[in-house]
Amino acid sequence: MRTRRRIGSVACVALLVAGCGASGGVVVVDAWTRPTPPGVDSAAFYVTIENRGAAPSRYLGATSPVCAVVVPHLSTFDDDVASMGDAPSAVLELAAGGRIEMEPNGLHLMCLGLTAPLAEGDEIAVDVELDGADPVVATVIVEQR
């Protein structure tokens, strides 16, 4: 667990460096997904994006070569009843210095129509389009967290 976390943080730093080089202030600070169980052709990508620039931005969309479509979804709980639906635009805003945090049981990028199952250790490229900033490439790491 600790080792995994350490690997995770190393990966984060690597992503940070990569992100900083690629965009004007918007960086991907963490990106992961779980291995897909057999027979499942969708996956939830947890991609946390930070706006380190001075201008506000906004998540516009994402694509990945392994997904037919990538849609931001939000899991919500009402009296322990879980529902999932399209993420409201408010949670996709990136104020200057702000973050879009994605995590299990909350906001995630739904990858639908996976072309192949995702196995532990795989790395998937996801292009994230942003308003008023260069697109960033998130390297989504497949791991059991």
Place this chain on the structure above:
Amino acid sequence: MTATTPPTTPPTAPPTTGHDARVGGRDPRRRVRRVGFVVAGLVVVAAIVWFGLGLLRPHPYSGTVMQAPTAAPSMEGLVRSDGTPVDLADYRGDLLLVYFGYTSCPDVCPTTLAQVAAARRQLGDDAEDVRLLLVSIDPARDELDRLGDYVRSFDPTFEGATGEPEAVERVASQYGVFFAEGEAIEGGGYTMDHTSTLMGIDGDGHLRIVWPALLDVDRLVADLRELS
């Protein structure tokens, strides 16, 4: 401590009273040592009391514990992924965790199953009598083979079960579980809205505990240790 110790009386100053001078002036180190013993003693006593109270204090469960546990409702009509009917008697002596979900659920269900799998890993040998049964509330899409492969990918001991829609509805309602078809997904398919609690049936077949959606693995591990 040193601040309260009176300064050693200078040899030239005449003692105000002989008694004060002897206690304060003769050996301040001995006094410090005596206070030290008292403090150490208090610490030991406090530690014993704290530990004793800890043993007496009931375990703070992260789920709702049934004060008067009743027999878990029958799962008659449901079939396990290996094709056998679900009979709760098969789990006597074990702690059976029951979760109602579905395999096309991309976020909440795999998160819960991964958390239970992580908890079982943390339990080590104690995990042997902790079982998990995923009841699919999406029988239209969850064929038994698919369900079995799905649950075993999280933990080889996990089992899946489902049945005819009427049977699934009856069992779910007896367990206080709501489910309904949710939003249609872009690109085809649909999600299910469903009660995402985890339930624990004890070794006597009683429904003992219900954990709310959003588990905390460490607390779950502590609860499972207490229950099994």
